[in-house]
Amino acid sequence: MKQEFRWGYAIFVLLLLSILGFISVGILSLFAGIDVESLTGNVAIIPIEGVIVGSENDFLFESAAVSKDIIELVEKADENANIKAIILEINSPGGSAVASEEIANAVKKTNKTTVALIREAGASGAYWIASASDHIIASRVSITGSIGVIASYLEFPGFLEEYNVTYRRLVSGKYKDIGSPLKEMTPEEEEIFQKNLDLIGDYFAGEVAKNRNMSKKDVDKIANGLFYLGVQAKELGLVDELGGKDEAVAYIERREGIKAEVVEYKTEKGLLEILTGVFSKQSFFVGKGIGSSLLDRKSVSSLSITT
Template sequence: MIMGKKVGIGGEKIAIINIKGVIVDSKKAVKEIRRYADNPSVKAILLRVDSPGGGVVASQEIYEELRWIKEKKGKKIVTSMGTVAASGGYYVACASDLIVANPGTLTGSIGVIMEFANLEGLFKKIGVEGVVIKSGKHKDIGSPFRGLTKEEKELLQGIIDDVYAQFVSAVVEGRKMKPETVKGLADGRIYTGRQAKELGLVDELGTLQDAINITARLAGIKGEPVIVERESGFPFLDLLKEEFFGGIGEGLRKGNISLEYRYIL
């Protein structure tokens, strides 16, 4: 049971923002963060993360928005980790003043993945021939009609390395850790919440209620805080939308290659 008054009037407030499922788009989270930015009664943001990560840019935009409200608006930020808060889910948590994980939370997975299908062998078997007309030799890089050349693999690895370095920098800055320490932990592996605490990737072990109490204390709230949380009206429909439009739709929109901060479950 979550203690705290779930009403929107009176008292000093903690706003709970949920990051659930695959991080496909940042708009909803950014809109919520901005909603509380200039509300003086909202003293802190509690980020509830239950996500394996997702798109690189979406994760970065949420992270930067959280840093903005913390540094420019003076709001305290605490992250409460649910079942999974990995890869991009961990990235956004690094903007927090403090991270609380359950002992059995799966977190970490600091790294980047790019994946696409090479269907060249299948197409040859079934007699499908791809016709490509392009302006440059790399314009169809990642095409399912052919494999990658050595040069193309090196180009894509360079992109992975750059985006990986951005992730490491966010962890170094957010967790106040040495780059070499983070790199030693950032090989894509996952950790339990208890392991993550021992390694310095999270600060405390506890439940969502523990995180609320910690947030109230950190924000200097006296007495019982008012909890502000937007309810999701149709979670099943949201899930379908995420799975269909976020999966198939995003795949079609972005083409054959995806670049993600994501832990593959």
């Protein structure tokens, strides 16, 4: 009887502590984020750091530039009458083609002067974003360019055969399981993927040409996936100026005729968001199981397409 009481009491205490923990996290999360209205300054710096993704759930444990967060910051800076210019401080190797395009479009829509400041890297999708700005500044040794698209996926048919596991194909629609890692990709399927990649790559190059006021023909010559150092990129017309933050501020002061007062616009995750992301991600993989976690919920999800 006493043992049952102890167990009941222990469970009650654990539940109470859990409830108090969630309440505490909720209260702390109210103070998270950024209140841009309370910030003073006339030049907004917006960091674009890490792999460019569409959702924070895409990259949980690594630094990521989430398109919706960056777009929100660009829009808030655009709406703030005190802000005269925006510096995009870029340190990213690229990422999602869709997310990169979304951010680039938001940059083009703003009425403020925009400067892309490329730090260590501003390549591929990150360069797509930079090209949408009014002025691009990079270090002599910054890594930039890399105009192109890459797709990759893993195949497991040999592994399954070794362990006597059979992939039984049941589909409605000839290409429904295209890109499935459980079977070898046919030459026809590979050709289909390559055509789509070429379309995305051509669109990418076309956007760079428009944004940089270059001919499509000239961009096509360098849209081969190669990266360029800042000094090379300037010679190719991909960068306007070599330098760093001081040069970015000086450009804005000349163009706007102001004394720049820089303020950083940055989204901070609350504890509730962090814990929710961790718990939801772990629950997702536990629920799917080790084997099924190798596959996504869609037939083509095993194929990763990035800029």
